[in-house]
Every structure is written in C-alpha cells, then in structure tokens.
Amino acid sequence: MIFVLGATGKIGRALVPALLDTGAAVRALTRDPAKARIDSRAEVVQADLDTADLPALLDGADRVFVLTQGHSADREAAIARAAARAGATHLVKLSTTGVHFGQTDPITRAHAEAEQAIREAGPVWTILRPGAFMDNRFAWVGSIRDGNAVYVPEGDPASALVHVRDIAAVATLALTTSDHEGATYELTGGEALTTEQQVATLAGALGRPVKYVEEPESAARERMTRMYGWPVEAVDGFFALKRESAEHEHVVFDTVERLLGRPPLTFADWAGENAAAFPYHYRG
Ligand SMILES: NC(=O)c1ccc[n+]([C@@H]2O[C@H](COP(=O)([O-])OP(=O)(O)OC[C@H]3O[C@@H](n4cnc5c(N)ncnc54)[C@H](OP(=O)(O)O)[C@@H]3O)[C@@H](O)[C@H]2O)c1
Structure with missing residues (x-):
C-alpha cells in the first residue's frame, strides 16, 4: 500500500x-x-x-x-x-x-x-x-476577479514553472x-517565461486582455497581508526564498522529458485547463 x-x-x-x-x-x-x-x-x-x-x-x-x-x-x-x-x-x-x-x-x-x-x-x-x-498563479484569481489585473513585485524573474x-x-x-x-x-517545465509572458498566455486562454502591473516589494507585501491574509512570517519567508531563487528560476532541467518520455506540460496547457477559475466581475 x-x-x-x-x-x-x-x-x-x-x-x-x-x-x-x-x-x-x-x-x-x-x-x-x-x-x-x-x-x-x-x-x-x-x-x-x-x-x-x-x-x-x-x-x-x-x-x-x-x-x-x-x-x-x-x-x-x-x-x-x-x-x-x-x-x-x-x-x-x-x-x-x-x-x-x-x-x-x-x-x-x-x-x-x-x-x-x-x-x-x-x-x-x-x-x-x-x-x-504553475499552480502558484492561482494567486492571481482575486485581482483578476476584482480588476482584471495582475500585480507583480518588481524584478520578478523569468521562471520555468x-x-x-x-x-x-x-x-x-x-x-x-x-x-x-x-x-x-x-x-521544471520546459521553458522559462517572464511573468509578463505568463500573464499574456493566461489572457490568451481567457480571450480578453489582462492588465500587467509591476509594483514595489512593499506594495506586494501589503497586498499579501491585507488582501490574501498571509501572516507576516509567511510573507518574509516567501520573499527570502524569492530573493535567493531569482537567479535560478529560469533554469530548465530535462528530467521530466527524460523520465516521462514526452515534453513537460506548458503554461499554455495550464492556462487552458484553468481559464474558468479566472472570472472577471466587472463593476463599472
Ligand atoms: N508552490 C511551489 O512553487 C513549490 C515549489 C517547490 C516545492 N514546494 C513544496 O511543496 C510542499 C507543499 O506545498 P503547498 O504548501 O503548496 O501545500 P499543498 O500540497 O497544496 O497542500 C498542503 C497539504 O498538506 C496537508 N496538510 C497540511 N497541514 C497538515 C497537517 N497538520 N496534518 C496533515 N496534513 C496536513 C493538507 O491536507 P488537508 O488540508 O486535507 O488536511 C494538504 O493536502 C511544500 O513543502 C513546499 O515547500 C512548493
């Protein structure tokens, strides 16, 4: 078992x-x-x-x-x-x-x-x-729902999600x-995409443009604690990890393809599967 x-x-x-x-x-x-x-x-x-x-x-x-x-x-x-x-x-x-x-x-x-x-x-x-x-991008559900926008800390690295x-x-x-x-x-996945490219890919799957907004770390921290309710230690841990992983996140390993005998699933695959999780409630 x-x-x-x-x-x-x-x-x-x-x-x-x-x-x-x-x-x-x-x-x-x-x-x-x-x-x-x-x-x-x-x-x-x-x-x-x-x-x-x-x-x-x-x-x-x-x-x-x-x-x-x-x-x-x-x-x-x-x-x-x-x-x-x-x-x-x-x-x-x-x-x-x-x-x-x-x-x-x-x-x-x-x-x-x-x-x-x-x-x-x-x-x-x-x-x-x-x-x-790739599932980390579900963190964008709230800001897409409320304003059809994605807020990203400045300097977010390209990532082989x-x-x-x-x-x-x-x-x-x-x-x-x-x-x-x-x-x-x-x-890892098979390609490194910048966060802006990820947002564009998701927008393609949603069939509508999504705003891409870079913000300073202080604003990102505020968003995580106030809007997402993360404890301060969790936000600190997240940024500590992010600072150290930034220079490696683009690195692609071929392990998935070698072991599974097929290319890794792509962010476009993920966006297509999960588009329904990203509605936009227009409050005009
Ligand atoms: N997210 C990333 O990009 C990433 C990248 C690399 C590695 N990781 C690693 O992936 C691991 C898990 O990731 P995650 O935080 O996203 O969680 P997750 O796997 O999505 O969810 C947590 C799971 O742990 C269970 N769980 C939590 N507390 C528990 C407890 N006290 N007793 C029994 N079960 C408990 C939950 O089950 P129930 O709620 O049903 O009890 C749930 O199934 C972490 O070690 C993380 O470092 C994540």
Whole structure:
C-alpha cells in the first residue's frame, strides 16, 4: 500500500488518481475527510500530523509520499523514522530545486535537512525537487476577479514553472517502479517565461486582455497581508526564498522529458485547463 501525505494538496490531488490508475492500493491522508473530495478508489485516513501517533498512522504503509506543510525538518524526520519502524521500504520526498542550488533561505534549509533525514532513515528513497509550480498563479484569481489585473513585485524573474501533473507523474513512477531508488530529480517545465509572458498566455486562454502591473516589494507585501491574509512570517519567508531563487528560476532541467518520455506540460496547457477559475466581475 502507498501512503500519500498531502493527498488533498496541489500535487496530492493529481498523484492519488495517477497511482490508482496503475492499480496500486492507495491510502490518502487528510485532516478533514468531509471536505477532502478524495478519489473514491482510495482508502481515506483522517489525522493531523501535528498530533498524530505517527507509528500507528504509518502502520502497514509499504511506500510513503512525504509532503508536509509548514517546512519542519523535524516533522519529516519523525515521519521518516516512524515509516522505517513500521516497515516501509521506500520513501519519496517532495523537496525543492533550491536545495540543488544551495539556497540558504529558511524554507530551502528545512527541505535540505529533511532530505538528509529521509536518506538516513533506512528505507530506500527518492527525492523530488520541483521548481515553482504553475499552480502558484492561482494567486492571481482575486485581482483578476476584482480588476482584471495582475500585480507583480518588481524584478520578478523569468521562471520555468512546472505543472503539478508532471510532478505527480514522476512521483507515480518513483512510487510504483524500482528504477528510481536513490535518485534525486530536479523538476521544471520546459521553458522559462517572464511573468509578463505568463500573464499574456493566461489572457490568451481567457480571450480578453489582462492588465500587467509591476509594483514595489512593499506594495506586494501589503497586498499579501491585507488582501490574501498571509501572516507576516509567511510573507518574509516567501520573499527570502524569492530573493535567493531569482537567479535560478529560469533554469530548465530535462528530467521530466527524460523520465516521462514526452515534453513537460506548458503554461499554455495550464492556462487552458484553468481559464474558468479566472472570472472577471466587472463593476463599472
Ligand atoms: N508552490 C511551489 O512553487 C513549490 C515549489 C517547490 C516545492 N514546494 C513544496 O511543496 C510542499 C507543499 O506545498 P503547498 O504548501 O503548496 O501545500 P499543498 O500540497 O497544496 O497542500 C498542503 C497539504 O498538506 C496537508 N496538510 C497540511 N497541514 C497538515 C497537517 N497538520 N496534518 C496533515 N496534513 C496536513 C493538507 O491536507 P488537508 O488540508 O486535507 O488536511 C494538504 O493536502 C511544500 O513543502 C513546499 O515547500 C512548493
């Protein structure tokens, strides 16, 4: 049985059905099964990783997809140790390209430490290091809805955004075949686009122009705390990571194409699939 942590998240939502489609038995974790909308072929388990009895939770798991929120290396180390004690044979950890580039921001450092804990836990391991997700652009829903505009911090870098379905497809290979044991994979899309090009691509999918507005970091911070309700520490963490990742975000890795035997999904694919999520409520 494959135990998927983060089963209702951006990658988890794509990963659970992809694993089930291979015929694998899947156990999916959520804190709230009533809201979770998990594929009905999976066994759903309710638990909160903040309070769960990890050995009991991981009992019976042969392979574990380790994705957690909050960037706690201690938590992922405890999961890895409990999985090993429960007899798991393979751990697949979701990390970040920042580790490859040696970034020292707190989010990347936590991933680097957690990777080490996974490698030392005992079971064989595979590390997946994606770059920035295309799904991050759902952050534009509110400003498009309210003003058909996208506000971008000045100096936003070109980014080789990756589609979460490609990450899930690689995770599926790692979790269902034995060819990826001891491997560390950097995962990006196939091309780097500036944020302005991303907005233009999305506008093309929406069939209407969308305003592209660059703003100073202070205004971007204000928007994130006031409009999106992010805690100040989360905004600090985001900009610390952004400052360090800016010079690497354009780098394209060929891993997705090499492993999947097809080109990565494009931002145009993503925009076309998700256009309906970006309505504009004109208040003229
Ligand atoms: N976004 C990017 O561009 C990017 C790039 C590289 C790496 N990453 C990494 O991707 C990882 C996850 O990303 P995300 O923040 O976007 O989250 P996400 O995977 O979209 O969602 C978080 C998941 O974690 C579960 N979860 C949260 N707290 C939990 C708890 N206390 N107990 C059990 N389950 C819990 C949620 O399940 P329920 O709500 O159903 O309980 C949900 O399934 C992070 O490690 C991040 O560093 C992100």
